[in-house]
Amino acid sequence: MSTTGTTLRTACHVVIHFGLADPDHPHYAMPDGRLTPLAAIHLAATGHTSTSQPLPDPFHTDPDQAKQLMRDTPTTWDAIRWAAAVTPTTPDPDTATGLPDLIDHLDTWAATPDPFTGRRPNTSDVIALLARAAHAADTLTHTLPTQRAAA
Template sequence: MSQTGTDLRTAKTLANFFGVLDHGQHYAHPDGRLHPAAVIYRATTGTTPTEFYDNPDTARALIQSNATVMTALRWVSAVLPTQPPGDDITGDDHLEHLDTWWSENDFFLHRRPNTCEFIGILDRAAQAADTLTDLPAPRTAA
């Protein structure tokens, strides 16, 4: 298993246990619920910074500045059913991709994703990370 896959499975456990924060402006709630990106941050770092509760701009900067979290977000973005926003200059914005998927109504279902759907996305991302990064060592010729 890859470290990213392990982190995403940990995020899945956290989301299942605490629940995922409804579509608000902060990244964390005192009752333990977290925004989907904050769930991944907590799973990879083991902490929930106080900025997640009261300063969404700083929370976003903390998420974007952590390479491990951004790697996990790239895998989540890869399995979402839509294309990430971005352009040729700045590249894809994987955090914005997750935010958009979480906050907008699904075209066919006419509702926003729920916690179970987010857990399913985390599961698919973990499986993809494991499958595509855990390559066996090359065999030597006999």
């Protein structure tokens, strides 16, 4: 298992425990404790999964600062990259960098109704996405075996 896979599986449990935020809410965490998939990933990546250690204030008040915190936390960013990789859509480029905007991509996926069913992703859909990302991270992350001195 990879560290990123473990983070994503933990994010599944975080979504189950805290609930999925309303995609129309302007922040990553709602006052009642429900979280967006990205906030759940960050919570899992930082290990603050209990109610006694809440998310940093920007997740409740300032989406731009919250995005920067996610980008600046390597474990969070790795998990976001894997989650974005398994979504059925392609991310748009960030206007500032020209690189794919993975945070906006996941936000959009979570808020956009499915063209066939007309419904937005629910808790089960988010958990399935995170589980697929965990499986992909575990399967496709290659690590070198420990080097040993020749006998």
